[in-house]
Each structure stands twice: as C-alpha cells, then as structure tokens.
Amino acid sequence: MTTSDPVTTRPAVRSAAAGADARLAAAASVLDDADPLRAHRDAFVDAETSLVYFDGNSLGRPLRASVERLAAFARDEWGGRLIRGWDESWMQLPFDIGDALGRAAIGAAPGQTVIGDSTTVLLYKLVRAAFDAAVAADPSRVEIVVDRDNFPTDRFLVEGIAAERGGRVRWIDVDLAGGVTADALRAAVGAETAVVLLSHVAYRSGYLADAETLTRIAHDAGALILWDLCHSAGSVPVEADAWQVDLAVGCTYKYLNGGPGSPAFAYVAERLQDRLAQPIQGWMGAADVFAMGPSYRPADGMRRFLSGTPPIVGMLAMQDTVALLEEVGIQAVRDKSIALTEFAVQVSDELLAPLGVVVASPRDPHARGGHLTLSHPAMRAVTARLWRQDVIPDYRDPDGLRIGLSPLSTSFAETLAGLEAVAEAVRAES
Numbered sequence: 001m002t003t004s005d006p007v008t009t010r011p012a013v014r015s016a017a018a019g020a021d022a023r024l025a026a027a028a029s030v031l032d033d034a035d036p037l038r039a040h041r042d043a044f045v046d047a048e049t050s051l052v053y054f055d056g057n058s059l060g061r062p063l064r065a066s067v068e069r070l071a072a073f074a075r076d077e078w079g080g081r082l083i084r085g086w087d088e089s090w091m092q093l094p095f096d097i098g099d100a101l102g103r104a105a106i107g108a109a110p111g112q113t114v115i116g117d118s119t120t121v122l123l124y125k126l127v128r129a130a131f132d133a134a135v136a137a138d139p140s141r142v143e144i145v146v147d148r149d150n151f152p153t154d155r156f157l158v159e160g161i162a163a164e165r166g167g168r169v170r171w172i173d174v175d176l177a178g179g180v181t182a183d184a185l186r187a188a189v190g191a192e193t194a195v196v197l198l199s200h201v202a203y204r205s206g207y208l209a210d211a212e213t214l215t216r217i218a219h220d221a222g223a224l225i226l227w228d229l230c231h232s233a234g235s236v237p238v239e240a241d242a243w244q245v246d247l248a249v250g251c252t253y254k255y256l257n258g259g260p261g262s263p264a265f266a267y268v269a270e271r272l273q274d275r276l277a278q279p280i281q282g283w284m285g286a287a288d289v290f291a292m293g294p295s296y297r298p299a300d301g302m303r304r305f306l307s308g309t310p311p312i313v314g315m316l317a318m319q320d321t322v323a324l325l326e327e328v329g330i331q332a333v334r335d336k337s338i339a340l341t342e343f344a345v346q347v348s349d350e351l352l353a354p355l356g357v358v359v360a361s362p363r364d365p366h367a368r369g370g371h372l373t374l375s376h377p378a379m380r381a382v383t384a385r386l387w388r389q390d391v392i393p394d395y396r397d398p399d400g401l402r403i404g405l406s407p408l409s410t411s412f413a414e415t416l417a418g419l420e421a422v423a424e425a426v427r428a429e430s
Ligand SMILES: *Cc1c(COP(=O)(O)O)cnc(C)c1O
Pocket: 118, 119, 120, 121, 151, 153, 154, 199, 203, 228, 230, 231, 251
C-alpha cells in the first residue's frame, strides 16, 4: 500500500506501521533461521497450520510421536498383554518416567521422582507430610508460608491443611507483576515456620523466583520448602538436588505435553523420604502391595507417596517430551525461551505499547520464565476475539492476556503473527 492510496485516511501513520511490521518480520525470520531447535517444531501435531498457539504453558501441544504411542499402547500393551502388563512394566512405569523426568527436567538423581496423582493431590499429600514432620520435630512450628498470588489450588489447600491440623497460614504479599523476593521470604519465615510453599515461575506474571536462594532462606529458618514447578518443568532449568530442595511437585500437561489431565510428578529428596508420612494411605504405597495384609506400613523410598492404582494411560505421552528434552538439553530450551520472550517484549513495545498495553511481567529475562502477561482493560474481549481467529492466548484477571511461548513448539514468526493479531484486536475492542 502506498501513501497515496485513496482509502488510507492517515497515510503517515499507516506507512510507519507497515515499516515496523516489515522490520519485525525480517527480525523474526533471522531469529528462526538461527534457532537450533527450529526443526523440532515440525514434530508437533498440526505444526504446519497457521494457528498461533500461545497457551503451551497451560496445555502443551501433542508431539506426533505421542499420537503413535497412545495408539500402540491401546493396541499392543493394553489389548495384547492385558493384566500381565502390570507385572511386565506398568507397576514400574511411574518410577521409570519419574527418574527420566528428574534427569531431563529437574536436576534430580534417580529414586526421588515419581509420577502420581494430580498436582493438587500431590501438593496436598506432600505439604501435609512436611507439616506433620515439622510439628513432630518441634511443636512450635505451626505455620505454612505461602504468597497471596500463588495459584489458587496452592492457596486453597494450605488453608485446608492449616484448618485440619491446627496450623496457621502466613501470607506473603506480592506485586502482581512480580513475585516472592528474598527479602519478602526472609520477613515471613522464622521459628514458627513448618513449611514454605512457593511457585518457581509465577502463573500470572511469569516471575522466576531465585529458588536456590529462597531454599537457603527457608532452611536457615529451620523450615522445609516445597517448590511448585508447574510453570517451570520443561521450560527453565531446575537443579533440585544441587539447590538442596526438600520437595517439589509439578504439572506434566503444560511444558511437558502430557495431555489434558496427565498426572503430576512429585520429588522428595532422598534424605527426607523415610521421615515423611503422607495422608492418603492406600495399598499402592504400602510396603508389600500384594501381601493384602491387616494394616498399612509405608513402602521405603518413593513408593510410599503413591496411594492407588497409577494412571498409566495418562503418563504415556509425557515420555516423548522427556526424551526430547534429554536429547536437546534443558539449557537449549531455556536459551530459546529467553529469545522468544525478549522478542515478544520488543514487539509489544513497538506495536502494543502505543495502544496502551503494558507488560505486566519482569522485563529482566533472568527474572522471567516462559510466558508474558500483557495488560489492557480490553483483554477479556480481545482473548475471545483472538480465539475465533485461531490465535490462542489465555486471559487472567485483572486485564491480563497471557502469552505462553513453549520453546519446542513455537516459532518467532508465529510469535510475531500472534502479537500483530493482538494489536488488531486491541484496536477493534478499544
Ligand atoms: C497449573 C497449575 C496447577 C494445576 O493443578 P492441577 O491439580 O493439575 O489442576 C497447580 N499449581 C500451579 C502453580 C499451576 O500452574
């Protein structure tokens, strides 16, 4: 379009915008060409379509290999092996996948990670186990420390545990565009703290906590700490062993692409396993599963954190992403993640800031995980409009459009196309 085009009412503005678009498109293309992970995007279902997916941090895209794996399992293992499958491999699967996930994604040596129930149920089991162990060691430790902007399930369940066990919740106030700092945690913990529950990457702002430092602060106060890794596993490096983390739980259907409702993982440091008793005592966590004995005695090691029959079908797909992470390395994934969010901030500054959109996430990439929140009063309507156009971010109150940039399945060109659509939708809804 030229500046003399008769339908152009504001020629100078239009040509400036077109110039910015062309420059950003060239930048996206340079970044895609230089991206060492570029080819892996094609391994995802429907990667060839023009759909823009900005929600891999809520529900990751499936790998094509997972489609094959699920079909083969139904046909050959479930269909072919029937009940024999339990003895042949399924009983061991939660531990085998846990160890592989521990190695590829969270810096855990074998024997400390297991695939179990939903994130919520595993958080409940481990927070309660940690609380009870802390109170048993020192009855004055009755506080559970959590921040006011932690994910709802995390906040709700600590309130339930405090009520059930005669404990108290100590709340940390946080900036909604940031997260829990070292100073804020230092001010909240002390001689009455039993356990601290924090998210490594904040679900709203994307704030990346300094987990190593915060773990040390909790330990210096004599408390245990549980990290919620839902928004970090598979996206940012985690060093559970090296950071001396006590406990961790994380989702597998976000950056690990396990599929809707795939079961979560739990990490319990080896030094703590035999000191912790979880509250849902079921036969699968008992010392001898098939003894069918008169009373419960917890198994040694990670098996004690299981309760009932492991959800085998749900834990199939995540194996493909864990294998891919093992192949490419989590640091390469993080490097691309930073490049993607940096590019998205740049595009947002150029195309969205003039429309009144604010980046409600840390601007320092080292303080940010794999997603960004863009804030504007029209974002609820903007999200609905974008979904109709096959551009899929999500919306979080207040006024936040969340842009999740899953490094293995997202390109720079896709990121630009999506943000251009956001700009158009903000204009339309303002
Ligand atoms: C997604 C998420 C959850 C989800 O818990 P479910 O039991 O899987 O529904 C919990 N905590 C955080 C921080 C999350 O981001």
